[in-house]
Amino acid sequence: MQDKNRLVIIGDGFAAAVTAIHLLRKGFAADSLTIIGAGSLGKGNAYGCASPFFRLNVREDLPIVFSEDPLHFARWAKANIDDPEVKTSAGFFYRRADFGRYISELITAEEGFDQIQRIQSKVCALNQANGLWKLDTTDGRFIYAEKAIIATGNSPPTWPCSIHTENSEQASTRMIENPWAGHYLSSISAEERIVLLGGGLTALDTIYALAAQGHRGLITIVGPRSLFPPTQAPWARQKQPNWPDKLSPAKLVRFMRQYLPPAPTTSTEWQSAWEELRPNLNTIWQEFTPHQRQSLFKRLGWAWSLYRFRASPQTIKAYEQLKANHQVQFAVGRAKQVECSESAITVQLNNGKRIQGDRIINCTGVGKDVFLNQLVTAAIAIPDPLGHAIAVNTNLNVLKPDQQAWNTLWMLGPATMGSLGDVIAASAISKQAEQLAYQITGALNKPFGREEEKALNSTYLDL
Ligand SMILES: Cc1cc2nc3c(=O)[nH]c(=O)nc-3n(C[C@H](O)[C@H](O)[C@H](O)COP(=O)(O)OP(=O)(O)OC[C@H]3O[C@@H](n4cnc5c(N)ncnc54)[C@H](O)[C@@H]3O)c2cc1C
Structure with missing residues (x-):
């Protein structure tokens, strides 16, 4: 048996780096942490891009990493990025590669960073072995860990035909x-x-x-x-929608239609109303049954992808x-x-x-994650209600086939969408990373509950 790691993060992109930052800041020992991935830590599929023409799709105040300092990126960008094309009437839209540089600089400057163990490989299987997690890597290694976090992100596109x-x-x-x-x-x-x-x-x-x-x-x-x-407009939330009780997917769609003004989707007015609706949608999604989620996704999925992003x-x-x-x-x-x-x-x-x-x-979007499929085949996890990834609970614990939560296995990032709702943007993932770091380090000295979630929500409003 090789070295036993206390906590392993599977994946080395944005979610992995931000989770590591929050863990270290909450006192987790850096030498007990291992990150596995073949790329450049923090960049992943979105921010490791070569093209200077691939830009963030949100303005500068929205990619939040720290709930206590939401404008950290906006300030860093102003001081460190030279980009004559950045300014628009809807805000500053930076290059994704520059955001990748920001995350890289953040994690490498973190105290203890040098003591984090990095394994440049991919995990192809995860199984239980004598109460530990046994991770098989594509280059033939076995790694044992007490706890593991899955942060494998969006799987790259594959041909749809x-x-x-x-x-x-x-x-x-x-x-x-x-x-x-x-x-x-x-x-x-x-x-x-x-x-x-x-x-x-x-x-x-x-x-x-x-x-x-x-x-x-x-x-x-x-x-x-x-x-x-x-295109993005300079939207701003002005008010909170008065959601009706006992929502069904059909009632939700009706309410959203009535709430949105009869203005073009490119207008500030329409986008402000759309953004007023968004912060409550994850909680509503989580309260729906798997069948309701499937029906809502079928009805609204395409319009959601079109106007959300x-x-x-x-x-x-x-x-x-x-x-x-x-x-x-x-x-x-x-x-x-x-x-x-x-x-x-x-x-x-x-x-x-x-x-x-x-x-x-091929611009058809996210492919299937074969590693997550292996977890279902090995009866470690179950598919999420949309059948896109694996199921987690609201504390990000992966669910076992009997619906019980693994208390040593978590997942965060876009693969939690089927279980938790709209968790795709950088700030939604940062919020999960912060929540997970609280849980793992016990920094709150009590379980992470709705009260704490509300406090984080008030910062990560832009989800
Ligand atoms: C092209 C693109 C553009 C985007 N643009 C924006 C944007 O402008 N604004 C925004 O807010 N959000 C954007 N997003 C959304 C994106 O979901 C998040 O911002 C964020 O990058 C996701 O972070 P992540 O760590 O979950 O995934 P990633 O950062 O992609 O990291 C996952 C990493 O894990 C590695 N990995 C995968 N499987 C394994 C395995 N089995 N073992 C080890 N390593 C593995 C991958 O190679 C990858 O490096 C974009 C997404 C994409 C795909």
Whole structure:
């Protein structure tokens, strides 16, 4: 048996770094902490990107790491980032890579950082062995731990349809399966016909980067709707909605429809009302049964993704420019098959349409986490109500097949969405990290309860 670690964090992105910061600040011994992941600590899929055109989709006061100092990033950014394009009428929208640099600097400056053990690998299995957690890594190591936190984030996108290729070398340049880091962008020549599968924020990031590098070819967006998320407006919460009692999914949708003003979704008025609705939605979600959550997600899921994740004004401006040049078009439908030949890419849609291009970029969003699947197969965990990840309780404890909580295994980050609601943005994850650090270190000398949650909520209002 190799060294026993007291607490292991599985994953090395934003959630892992922020959890480590909060644990150390609450007195957790740094030499009892191990972080496993193959990347650069704190950056992960969102902030480890290469492209300077991938921006945060929220203004500078919203990515909060410390509840006692919500404007820490805004101040750091002002002092440390040189970005002539940052200012817009809706606030300052910084580059994601600069936010990654901020998190990296925070964690490396933390007292005790040097004593944290880092293992540059990935965990492929987690099992119980004599009361400890046994972690198998992809490079053949076994690690034993008393406690473990799963912080594996959003799994990178995988092709949503069947793929046929004549030549794998051609396919590797013509077909971009995971575009999140943006490394592929510099190899695109200006006249290429680009096909984007999916019409969300990743597609918009790509469009912004292509516009900035002077792209002249046609960009076709394949998706079920010919709509992009709106631009961020300078919204501000003015009042609290008076939610009705005994909400059902249908009543919730009705109330939200009535509450939202008859104004464009790009307006400050509409977005302020939308943001007034949001802070209560996680509690409401958690009170719904699994069946109600599935039905709400089916009804509202697409509209939620569209309006919840609005884009930075810089990104939308670039898109508007290409649109004005007639360089972007939508092809409504779902991809059934992609063929890659020597001369072109052909996408076959479910409605019979065929789209051709020189390169295809997969912007269809989060893939399946095979590591979480292993936990279900090994009967360590159960699927969450949406079947997207594994189930946790409100204290972030992973649930066993008998619905009881593991008191030595937690999960935080976007994979908790099916159980807890909208936990995707950086500040929602920071709130979970702070809550978890309180629990693990016992810094409150009592269990973390609703009162403490309310106090954290009052800072992390922007979730
Ligand atoms: C492209 C993109 C852009 C985004 N932009 C924004 C934004 O502008 N604003 C915002 O608030 N939120 C944004 N988000 C939301 C994002 O969910 C959070 O902000 C945050 O980055 C998630 O942190 P995380 O630690 O959970 O995941 P990540 O930071 O991605 O970290 C997970 C890490 O764990 C590693 N890992 C995965 N599986 C294993 C394993 N089995 N063993 C070991 N390591 C593993 C991964 O390689 C990764 O490095 C974005 C997300 C994406 C994907």
